[in-house]
Amino acid sequence: MQTLIFRTAAPYISSLMVLFSIFVTLRGHNEPGGGFIGGLIAASAAAVYGIAYGVPAVRKALYFHPMAIAGSGLMLSALSGVFSIFHGVPLMTGVWGSFGFLGATVDIATVVTFDLGVYLVVLGSFTSIALALEEREDG
Amino acid sequence: MHQEWVTLTVLFLPFVGALLAPFLTRFLNxxxxxxxxxxxxxxxLHFTGFIGTVSSGQTVTGGYPWFESLDVDFSWLIDGLSLTFALLVTGIGTLIVLYAGGYLKGHPHLGRFFSFILLFMGAMQGLVVSDSFLMLFVFWELTSITSFLLIGFDHAREASRRAAIQALMVTGLGGLSLLAGLLLIWNITGANALSTLLEQGSALRDAPLYLAALLLILGGAFTKSAQFPLHFWLPNAMEAPTPVSAYLHSATMVKAGVYLLMRLNPVMGDTVAWETILPLFGGATLLVGALLGIRQTDLKLMLAYTTVASLGLLVMLTGFGSETAIEAAVLYLVAHAMFKGALFMVAGIIDHETGTRDVRKLGGIGKAMPITFAAAVLAACSMGGLPPFAGFLAKEEIYAGLGFANGWTILLTIVAFIGNALMFALGFAVALKPFTGEKVETPKKPHEGPALLWLGPVVLAALGLVFALLSTFSHGIISTPMASAVAGEPVSVSISVIPHIGLPLLLSLLTVALGVIIFIRLTSAREAMASTLQAIGWGPDRGFDQAIRGIIRLSALVTNRFQNGRLEFYLTATLGLLAASILIPMIALGELPVLPDFPDLRFYEWAVFLIAGIGLAAVLWARDRLTAVVSLxxxxxxxxxxxxxxGAPDLSFTQFMVETLSVVILALVLTRLNLQPSDHRPLGQKLLDVTIASFCGAGLGLLLLRVTQVPFNAGLSDFYAQYSRVIAHGRNVVNVIIVDFRGLDTLGEISVVMITGLAILALIRVATPRSTKTAAPAKKSEA
Structure with missing residues (x-):
């Protein structure tokens, strides 16, 4: 789709979507959201951008190969799960720690990194499928 | 015990070495x-530290808890048997690493080779000191896998690949049999470690399932130790570089099966089954191996078949059931590891320096390679059982152990006699033929190899001499503790190099005499053997190929039947079965739901309903496929x-995104498929599809209704609601379940997502032979 309006709006739309996807992922613990849905939104953002500007532009914007993103996400999740055994608790137990940030106490956990891993896997896998399919159109 | 963490470190050290090897090789070649x-x-060195304790008759055990809930420990057991093996594995391992440096000098993948060989060493070392069954099994399988990697090291050649796969299949299947056997023993005795099993005495022997356990264990031991008729993978494994043949396929790994039998002898031996099956298969292997060895002309293959024969001899002795036979097995095992390792390395040096391993094309190179020659002769003397070498002690003890008590033992003695004579001839054929006689032109001009090459064989061959000369000392630290561990009670090995007049000595002399005769007439014996084999025309090696071909043909048959490549067929079958599997039990068992009254809908609920209806109608009336997809x-x-x-915002959120993405991806796929834009199914097909679709929809709808009418058990949701905030610090129960309570499920799911992505990517690539960027693969697929 090469309409002027779409091409002009696409970068804004997709960057907003990426921002929103991160927001959705991070707030997932207390409000509706989470890594899976966040990853889907981010993948849609890549798809929107790809429809407007073509696959090479998306690949350039992503910098890494989408499958590499998915792979590192899977590793991040797995490592977050393994992390707990070094604390003497069974595999996949969430380990929590808190630190002060701008006067507020922030709780951070392996659960969050686990969810980020989910986000990356979903983003990477779906994007790579979508890109591979779009690419054949060009070729 | 302060030594525990040291032992643990030592067990993991080779794996660390394997990680470092490629980097070190990059800098140091x-x-x-x-x-x-x-x-x-x-x-x-670490294992030598145990010699004092072990030779005084004690057993060292140690370990750490591994899976506490299953009562499985990471534990080791060091007695005479495992200590001897550990010393052989690490000692010969040291020499092999050095030898490999000389042998594969300048090889582009030398670093990888070092890595593999250290991996193997770690696995083998772990195997022989393992106490817990699980650890034993894991290391056992690791040796199979590293053996696969090493045999297939030269992966560009098809013969290597075939040999590697063959070895992995045979030993891998044996490994499964071993696992089943160990689990069965665990079940029978309640012991899940060797040390506790050994303390139980004859509990296992008297169990009704003893025979089943024995057969399963033998399945593991016989495949690993290449017993007839499963011996064929071992000669094929000679495709591996020579350091591998010397280390894995003569000195260490193939003895793992013998190790297992020796280990279990105190609790499984001394039964009729044990003392029949083991000598029978061992004796057959000894004869077959030695006879087939006569036929070979390749130095390595000659040695490989004598290894098969030696393993047969060891199994026979282990199963014979007398203390002297066990002492003989122990002595022979140690002597064999030394002389065979040395001879293999000698064969490798000859190959390396002259360019050929064919015994008919070699001769008179002894002058050019005096050190190698000396090592070869020393090793062959031990192999031939000449005094004063370790092999002599072993042979005397073999004949003393077998004896002439009855027909059965006489038969076994004769088998051992013939096998030993054949091995005598083969050992000297490898050690003398290439070095002596007239000088023959070889592809490369022969000269002595570097110290890295000859160090290993010289040390091993010399050790064979020292072991026998200092027999009192070596029995004290090696033979007696090991034989005691195998026998399960204290025994004392006392044989020395000073010959005793008696029947064993007479048999030894006769063996040497027969061996010399065969050696002199080796060429005609080889031809006779070759024509006999040609007449038979079939062997287990060909049987293996036939079995593999059969399996492939069967799977092709099944695949073509069920995977005929027509998408309509798949969809019809899948959805038809889905509808049937829901509706048929529901109707047959009278579980149809009570249809509820239609509720009063608010206007906005009607609106949503209407939108869904419009979407569905649009799908049905759509002119082209793209419109249908979007309408869906x-x-x-x-x-x-x-x-x-x-009130399910999470679900709704996800549904929106999944819907969007699936429409986008489906639309993309449709544009790629080059389908006709509109639907041209014949009416009959359409009717069938409509029927299946309606049944699916009705089935799922009824199922949902039925599910909601079952009394709801709130236990789980109450638990999640109650603890989501307290334990997992999260208010969003759904997400907490996904990432925390059921995190392992999610980890599995994202792995599936990732693999699906990879598979789809691969499918798309396969389907585009003429891609713009990848011209080279396109050519390949056309060819």
Missing amino acids: HQAAWPLAIVPALCF GIQGFAVAMLFMLF
């Missing part, structure tokens, strides 16, 4: 052999709105 040899040398998305969005209205 083949000289990396020197620093890398420190790894096995350190392990060797409308229906999906309507469902997402329903979720929202009924």
Whole structure:
């Protein structure tokens, strides 16, 4: 789709979507959201951008190969799960720690990194499928 | 015990070495052999520290809890048997690493080779000191896998690949049999470690399932130790580089099966089954191996078949059931590891320096390679059982152990006699033929190899002499503790190099005499053997190929039947079965739901309903496929709105995104498929499809209704609601379940997502032979 309006709006739309996807992922613990849905939104953002500007532009914007993103996400999740055994608790137990940030106490956990891993896997896998399919159109 | 963590470190040290090997090799090339040899040398030194304790008759055990809930420990057991094996594995390992540095000098993948060989050493060392069954099994399988990697090291050649796969299949299947056997023993006795099993005495022997356990264990031991008729993978494994043949396929790994039998002898031996099956298969292997060895002309293959024969001899002796036979097995095992390792390395040096291993094309190179020649002769003397070498002690003890008590033992003695004579001839054929006689032109001009090459064989061959000369000392630290561990009670090995007049000595002399005769007439014996084999025309090796071909043909048959490549067939079958599997039990068992009254809908609920209806109608009346796909998305969005209205924002959120992405991806796929834009199914097909679709929809709808009418057990949701905030610090129960309570499920799911992505990517690539960027693969697929 090469309409002027779409091409002009696409970068804004997709960057907003990426921002929103991160927001959705991070707030997932207390409000509706989470890594899976966040990853889907981010993948849609890549798809929107790809429809407007073509696959090479998306690949350039992503910098890494989408499958590499998915792979590192899977590793991040797995490592977050393994992390707990070094604390003497069974595999996949969430380990929590808190630190002060701008006067507020922030709780951070392996659960969050686990969810980020989910986000990356979903983003990477779906994007790579979508890109591979779009690419054949060009070729 | 302060030594525990040291032992644990030593057990993991080779794996660390394997990680470092490629980097060291990048900087030092083949000289990396020197620093890398420190790894096995350190392990060797650590194990020598146990000699004092073990030779005084004690057993060292130690370990750490592994899976506490299953009562499985990471534990080791060091007695005479495992200590001897550990010393052999690490000691010969040191020499092999050095030898490999010389042998594969300048090989582009030398670093990888070092890595593999250290991996194997770690696995083998772990195998022989393992106490817990699980650990034993894991290390056992690791040796199979590393053996696969090493045999297939030269992966560009098809013969290597075939040999590697063959070895992995045979030993891998044996490994499964071993696992089943160990689990069965665990079940029978309640012991899940060797040390506790050995304390139980004859509990296992008297169990009704003893025979089943024995057969399963033998399945593991016989495949690993290449017993007839499963011996064929071992000669094929000679495709591996010679350091591998010397280390894995003569000195260490193939003895793992013998190790297992020796280990279990105190608790499984001394039964009729044990003392029949083991000597029978061992004796057959001894004869077959030695006879087939006569036929070979390749130095390595000659040695490989004598290894098969030696393994047969060891199994026969282990199963014979007398203390002297066990002492003989122990002595022979140690002597064999030394002389066979040395001879293999000699064969490798000859190959390396002359360019051929064919015994008919070699001759008179002894002058050019005096050190190698000397090592070869020393090793062959031990192999032939000449005094004063270790092999002599072993042979005397073999004949003393077998004896002439009855027909059965006389038969076994004769088998051992013939086998030993054949091995005598083969050993000297390898050690003398290439070096003596007239000088023959070889592809390369022969000259002595570097120290890295001849160090290993010289040390091993000399050790064979020292072991026998200092027999009192070596029996004290090696033979007696090991034989006691195998026998399960204290025994004392006392044989020395000073010959005793008696029947064993007479038999030894006769063996040598027969061996000399065969050696002189080796060429005609070889031809006779070759024509006999040609007449038979079939062997287990060909049987293996036939079995593999059969399996492939069967799977092709099954695959073509069920995977005929027509998408309509798959969809019809899948959805038809889905509808049937829901509806038939529901109707047959009278579980149809009570249809509820239609509720009063608010106007906005009607609106959502209407949107879904419009989406569905649009799908049915759509002119082209793309419109249909998008219209289906409308229906999906309507469902997402329903979720929202009924208080499931997470679900609705996800539904929106999944709907969007699936419409995008489906639309992309449709444009790629080059389908006709509109639907041209014949009417009959359409009717069938409509029927299946309606049944699926009705089935799922009824199922949902039925499920909601079952009394709801709130236990789980109460638990999640109660603890989501307290334990997992999260208010969003759904997400907490996904990432925390059921995190392992999610980890599995994202792995599936990732693999699906990879598979789809691969499918898309396969389907585009003429891609713009990848011209080269396109050519390949056309060819």
